[in-house]
Amino acid sequence: MAGSGFAYLNARLRARRNQMVPEAFFQQAVGQSFPDFVRSLEDTVYGPDMVGDSLADVDRAVTNHMQRMVGDLPGLVSGNMREAVNLLLLQSDLTNLKTILRGKAAGQSAEEIKGRLVSGTLPEVLINALLQAPDAASMAQVLQLPTHPLAKALRGAAAGNPDALSLEVALDRDFYAFSLEKARRLREPALASYFALQVDALNLATAFKLQALGVGGAEGYFVPGGSHVNAIMFGRVAAGDFGAMEALNATPLAAASSARTLGELERALRRALLEKAAQGGRDTLGAGLALDYIRRKEWEGARIRLLARRAFYNLPTDAVAKEVA
Amino acid sequence: MAEPVSPTRSTLLAKRDQKRLALQGVDLLKNKRDALIGEFFALVQDSLKAREALNNAAKDAYFSLLIAKAFDTPEAVESLSGTPIDVHMEVESLYGVKVPKISAPAPDGALAFSPIGVGAKTLEAATAFRKLAEAIVAVANTENRLRKIGEEIKKTNRRVNALEQISIPEINEQIKFVTDTLDQRALEEVTTLKRIKAAILARDAEEQGIVSAHIEKGAGL
Numbered sequence: 001m002a003g004s005g006f007a008y009l010n011a012r013l014r015a016r017r018n019q020m021v022p023e024a025f026f027q028q029a030v031g032q033s034f035p036d037f038v039r040s041l042e043d044t045v046y047g048p049d050m051v052g053d054s055l056a057d058v059d060r061a062v063t064n065h066m067q068r069m070v071g072d073l074p075g076l077v078s079g080n081m082r083e084a085v086n087l088l089l090l091q092s093d094l095t096n097l098k099t100i101l102r103g104k105a106a107g108q109s110a111e112e113i114k115g116r117l118v119s120g121t122l123p124e125v126l127i128n129a130l131l132q133a134p135d136a137a138s139m140a141q142v143l144q145l146p147t148h149p150l151a152k153a154l155r156g157a158a159a160g161n162p163d164a165l166s167l168e169v170a171l172d173r174d175f176y177a178f179s180l181e182k183a184r185r186l187r188e189p190a191l192a193s194y195f196a197l198q199v200d201a202l203n204l205a206t207a208f209k210l211q212a213l214g215v216g217g218a219e220g221y222f223v224p225g226g227s228h229v230n231a232i233m234f235g236r237v238a239a240g241d242f243g244a245m246e247a248l249n250a251t252p253l254a255a256a257s258s259a260r261t262l263g264e265l266e267r268a269l270r271r272a273l274l275e276k277a278a279q280g281g282r283d284t285l286g287a288g289l290a291l292d293y294i295r296r297k298e299w300e301g302a303r304i305r306l307l308a309r310r311a312f313y314n315l316p317t318d319a320v321a322k323e324v325a
Numbered sequence: 326m327a328e329p330v331s332p333t334r335s336t337l338l339a340k341r342d343q344k345r346l347a348l349q350g351v352d353l354l355k356n357k358r359d360a361l362i363g364e365f366f367a368l369v370q371d372s373l374k375a376r377e378a379l380n381n382a383a384k385d386a387y388f389s390l391l392i393a394k395a396f397d398t399p400e401a402v403e404s405l406s407g408t409p410i411d412v413h414m415e416v417e418s419l420y421g422v423k424v425p426k427i428s429a430p431a432p433d434g435a436l437a438f439s440p441i442g443v444g445a446k447t448l449e450a451a452t453a454f455r456k457l458a459e460a461i462v463a464v465a466n467t468e469n470r471l472r473k474i475g476e477e478i479k480k481t482n483r484r485v486n487a488l489e490q491i492s493i494p495e496i497n498e499q500i501k502f503v504t505d506t507l508d509q510r511a512l513e514e515v516t517t518l519k520r521i522k523a524a525i526l527a528r529d530a531e532e533q534g535i536v537s538a539h540i541e542k543g544a545g546l
Contacts, residue, residue, distance in 0.1 A: 059399055094442065099404035102438070106407045116404045165436055172441035202441060209440040209448055221441060266445040306395035313391060323392065 009076045010289045019045045030321050034311040058308040062301045067119045084186050084287040088294045092120030094175050105164045173223050180225040190280035190288030197276050200226035201269040207237035208262045330499050332506035344496045351488045358481040365474045372467040382460040389450035397444040408437040410458045422477040424470045429462040
């Protein structure tokens with residue numbers, strides 16, 4: 001545990017947590033028209049980020065709000081604590097790296113690729129250098145200079161000049177394995193146990209996806225390091241043997257053991273991961289509070305985007321209410 | 326206006342052959358048109374079904390996309406776009422009409438992106454868009470065939486009309502012209518021969534000193 005170094009960050013986080021959008025807003029928003037939804041959103045903490053009243057403006061407000069409320073968190077601590085908080089935000093960098101790799105493989109222009117990047121921890125100058133790099137190995141070198149944690153994953157994935165899909169799969173596997181290993185090395189138990197559960201959830205979801213898509217060679221997609229889902233269970237689920245999930249009954253993933261479709265599984269896994277992150281919220285002297293806050297904010301953003309779409313396109317309320325519950 | 330022809334017996338025979346051929350052509354073209362119309366109406370049903378399937382697939386795909394963009398951020402979802410879909414294309418001959426046959430190969434289980442970090446909603450959207458692409462290919466296939474067959478029906482109709490309204494009447498006119506001319510010539514020939522015959526008879530009678538009212542009358546022709 002990092003000790004009192006987190007005290008300032010956690011005090012700020014507690015204050016921000018009190019400003020989160022209340023549950024009543026989501027319950028009310030399920031039945032609102034789009035103009036009413038935008039007006040309600042303007043009355044929340046997202047108000048300062050709203051600069052228009054279109055769906056794109058809502059999306060932009062969510063992105064800007066996340067950047068404002070979450071993007072500055074690593075700057076509030078230093079040293080290992082900053083690394084721990086950064087670890088929670090690396091998912092966006094991974095998404096950006098894959099977007100750049102895909103864009104380059106598809107022959108898209110740098111501007112086109114840049115328009116599809118999400119806000120992450122990488123500064124713009126580094127993003128530009130990545131966009132100029134000719135291949136994955138060069139991108140790993142660009143990341144290596146400021147010792148970005150994803151550089152190791154990218155270097156490992158790019159070894160042997162694999163095709164675009166193999167590179168992405170290797171990058172994903174290395175990234176999640178690396179995040180777990182890093183959280184353990186930082187001696188952040190809340191983070192380590194959360195990442196271990198996240199690896200289990202990822203493996204379970206991947207097995208379901210492979211089964212649904214009828215993809216063979218499942219072992220190549222297994223991310224090692226989880227606590228409850230081993231390679232054997234992964235292989236069995238990927239082959240359609242859902243009975244293998246009974247072994248999860250006495251674990252935090254118990255709710256997922258009865259899922260038979262990808263949608264049900266994702267809802268159960270989301271609940272399990274949010275509960276796990278919420279347990280981290282009790283870690284007053286570590287990075288657990290940051291973990292809980294970031295995951296809650298991500299879920300809050302997703303719910304707002306979903307409700308905005310429901311209101312804008314007049315989507316069936318039942319289908320959306322089930323997802324945002 | 327009919328094309329000028331030389332009024333000879335060989336032209337008449339050629340024009341009669343031409344008329345027979347034109348009438349046969351009209352019959353054949355009418356049969357072809359009827360067959361194409363049958364094919365057209367059979368395809369209309371397929372086309373309507375394909376359109377309906379496309380509408381449903383589009384509804385599912387865009388609903389999935391909206392949900393995926395909400396859960397996995399619009400930028401992350403859009404970054405997965407741009408995977409092209411391969412289509413097979415061959416040309417078939419349908420009653421002599423070249424129609425394209427387009428088909429999307431069945432998915433071989435190959436992934437376009439890593440499934441590990443991708444949300445279930447995004448994957449559902451990707452699958453729904455694959456189905457949408459297949460529905461678009463099916464619509465392109467039926468509607469293209471429909472358009473080609475429709476164009477061919479119009480073309481065949483124009484040919485039938487051209488033969489019935491222009492070519493055959495023109496040939497008939499030419500045949501009539503040649504026949505009339507030949508008849509006229511035959512009549513003139515008969516008259517000339519008669520006059521020659523009368524002249525010969527008159528000369529013979531004069532030499533023999535025979536006076537005949539019939540000959541006198543004939544000589545006055």
